[in-house]
Amino acid sequence: MKSIAIFASGSGSNAEAIVRHFQARTDVQISLILTNNPEAGVIKRARRLHIPAVVFDRHAFYETDRVLELLVNQKIDLVVLAGFMMLIPEKLIHAFPEKMVNIHPALLPRYGGKGMYGHFVHEAVVAAGEPQSGITIHFVNEVYDDGEVIFQATCDLEAKDSPEDVARKVQALEHEHYPVVIDRLISNFTE
Numbered sequence: 001m002k003s004i005a006i007f008a009s010g011s012g013s014n015a016e017a018i019v020r021h022f023q024a025r026t027d028v029q030i031s032l033i034l035t036n037n038p039e040a041g042v043i044k045r046a047r048r049l050h051i052p053a054v055v056f057d058r059h060a061f062y063e064t065d066r067v068l069e070l071l072v073n074q075k076i077d078l079v080v081l082a083g084f085m086m087l088i089p090e091k092l093i094h095a096f097p098e099k100m101v102n103i104h105p106a107l108l109p110r111y112g113g114k115g116m117y118g119h120f121v122h123e124a125v126v127a128a129g130e131p132q133s134g135i136t137i138h139f140v141n142e143v144y145d146d147g148e149v150i151f152q153a154t155c156d157l158e159a160k161d162s163p164e165d166v167a168r169k170v171q172a173l174e175h176e177h178y179p180v181v182i183d184r185l186i187s188n189f190t191e
């Protein structure tokens with residue numbers, strides 16, 4: 001049985017799409033949902049989906065090994081970031097080489113990096129008058145949105161599209177593709 005841990009800081013719609021994708025499977029399970037935000041909507045989704053949820057604070061995340069120890073003790077095989085808003089520290093990245101992925105709501109390398117998250121991304125895309133946006137799924141390294149790209153998908157934009165319209169189009173791509181890309185990745189894990 002392969003185990004996945006999902007990190008999220010907000011609503012958790014991607015976390016829910018991933019949980020539902022694997023719900024009927026006996027070879028892969030979503031073992032944990034972790035968040036830094038005690039008000040995150042993902043906590044209610046975890047409760048409804050019967051997935052254990054763990055809330056941690058900045059001190060626990062950056063000054064202790066509690067999160068790393070939890071992932072190791074739970075024998076997590078793949079760490080999935082799904083709208084997680086904090087920089088993953090090196091010790092965590094090094095514990096999961098090529099086994100930590102993130103989804104970014106734009107076509108990296110553009111519109112990425114510090115400060116580029118959530119609505120800020122879609123506002124920048126609209127302000128630039130881009131004809132397309134999309135998603136990037138990538139391995140996580142020490143730098144925001146800098147890891148090796150695993151998958152990208154695009155959506156066409158119209159001049160009249162607002163940042164909210166772009167967000168809707170991009171989230172549809174996220175929910176369609178992230179679970180499938182995760183499935184393909186973890187199904188190829190040998191050990």
Ligand SMILES: Nc1nc2c(c(=O)[nH]1)N[C@@H](CN(C=O)c1ccc(C(=O)N[C@@H](CCC(=O)O)C(=O)O)cc1)CN2
Binds near residue numbers: 105113143
């Ligand atoms: N080491 C890594 N950590 C994280 C990565 C990564 O690639 N490497 N990806 C991010 C997710 N992300 C974009 O996909 C992202 C999230 C947040 C930020 C950001 O600027 N955050 C703010 C704080 C925001 C807040 O606390 O609400 C900041 O750092 O000032 C940029 C990109 C997850 N972690």
Ligand SMILES: NCC(=O)N[C@@H]1O[C@H](COP(=O)([O-])[O-])[C@@H](O)[C@H]1O
Binds near residue numbers: 012013
């Ligand atoms: N740079 C990171 C970033 O902006 N991530 C984005 O946060 C949203 C979380 O939505 P969700 O909580 O409904 O899954 C998603 O659109 C994800 O791409």
